[in-house]
Amino acid sequence: QQQVRQSPQSLTVWEGETAILNCSYEDSTFNYFPWYQQFPGEGPALLISIRSVSDKKEDGRFTIFFNKREKKLSLHITDSQPGDSATYFCAASAGGRALIFGTGTTVSVSP
Amino acid sequence: DAAVTQKPRYLIKMKGQEAEMKCIPEKGHTAVFWYQQKQSKELKFLIYFQNQQPLDQIDMVKERFSAVCPSSSLCSLGIRTCEAEDSALYLCSSSPQGGQDTQYFGPGTRLLVL
Numbered sequence: 001q002q003q004v005r006q007s008p009q010s011l012t013v014w015e016g017e018t019a020i021l022n023c024s025y026e027d028s029t030f031n032y033f034p035w036y037q038q039f040p041g042e043g044p045a046l047l048i049s050i051r052s053v054s055d056k057k058e059d060g061r062f063t064i065f066f067n068k069r070e071k072k073l074s075l076h077i078t079d080s081q082p083g084d085s086a087t088y089f090c091a092a093s094a095g096g097r098a099l100i101f102g103t104g105t106t107v108s109v110s111p
Numbered sequence: 112d113a114a115v116t117q118k119p120r121y122l123i124k125m126k127g128q129e130a131e132m133k134c135i136p137e138k139g140h141t142a143v144f145w146y147q148q149k150q151s152k153e154l155k156f157l158i159y160f161q162n163q164q165p166l167d168q169i170d171m172v173k174e175r176f177s178a179v180c181p182s183s184s185l186c187s188l189g190i191r192t193c194e195a196e197d198s199a200l201y202l203c204s205s206s207p208q209g210g211q212d213t214q215y216f217g218p219g220t221r222l223l224v225l
Contacts, residue, residue, distance in 0.1 A: 004153075032211045043115070043202050043216030044154070087151060096209045098144055098167055101154040 003027055004092050006102035014110050019077040021105045023090030028071065030092040034099070035064065035075050038087045047088070048075070080109045115217035117203050122222045124193045131189040132220040136205030143186045144214060145178060148200040157201075160186065161209060193224040 003026045013019045023033070031052040036044035050057040050064045050073070057064045061080075066073045077084055087106045091099040116135040124130045136143050141162050146154040158168035163180040172178060175194075180186040190197055200219040206212035 034213070036216075038151075040151075041218070043204070043218050045216065046213050049213070089154065091154075093211055096211055098156045098159045099154075099214065100156065101146075103153045104151070106151075 003100050004090055004102040006088075006090050006105050008105060009103070010106040010108070012108045012110060013080050015080060015082060017080050019080050019084070019107050019109070021075040021077075021088055021090070021107070022072070023074065023102055024070075024072045025092050025100075026071070027092070027094065027100075029094040030100075031095075032093050033064070033066065033073055034091050035062075036089045036091060036101075038089065038104075044089060077107070080107075082109045082111050085109045115203055115205055115215050117201075117217035117220050119220060120218065122220055124222065124224050126193060126195060126224055128193050129189065129191055130193050130197075130222060130224075131187055132201055132222070134186045134188070134203030134205075134217060135184060136186065136203070137215050138184070140205035140207050140215075141183070142206045142209045142212070142214075143180055144204045144206075145186075145188050146202045146204070148202055148219070149198075154202060157188070190222075193222075195224050198222055198224045 007022045034049035035047045037047040038044040048059045061078045063076045087104045090102040143160040145157040160180045177189040202219045204214040204216040206214045
């Protein structure tokens with residue numbers, strides 16, 4: 001049973017457009033949601049995170065929107081750049097337990 | 112900058128052989144995690160150490176893997192008898208305190224079982 005789901009599996013946007021990545025989860029006890037960015041041949045790196053007490057978190061061109069009632073969140077990448085081309089993982093945890101990762105969304109930004 | 116080191120970067124084993132990979136966590140971090148990633152898909156949690164003690168692990172690790180953190184500066188993950196399905200990227204991460212701290216990942220050890 002996949003506890004953290006992501007969609008779409010892959011996404012192509014033009015440079016300058018906004019990419020929207022979706023994530024949903026099952027466990028209502030999850031209260032910490034980081035997004036990780038992974039480039040080929042590298043380990044994931046934390047991009048931005050949000051806790052369930054907030055409904056929005058912004059860091060530069062990256063914004064998380066969080067809907068606790070619907071158990072959904074999304075990552076918006078505004079003004080997408082070719083360097084943003086990577087795989088993005090939504091993850092979740094509760095009570096200090098290990099992170100549960102989603103299946104990832106591969107983003108391609110065309111110049 | 113955070114820097115988790117993993118060695119070796121690549122590992123090739125024959126089916127039935129033993130494999131071992133090492134992780135040097137970020138200095139001062141007390142939590143270490145191991146994940147398995149196949150074909151750039153989701154990271155599958157394997158085991159979690161806090162202050163060198165295993166706090167959580169999946170059944171597969173209990174049955175076929177060996178994982179220890181003999182010191183705060185070195186952890187290892189071993190597979191007793193490699194199977195083809197074990198071919199994957201094994202990622203180690205560390206965090207200052209635990210599950211809800213930022214986890215810093217190493218580059219991984221890519222294991223190929225022939």
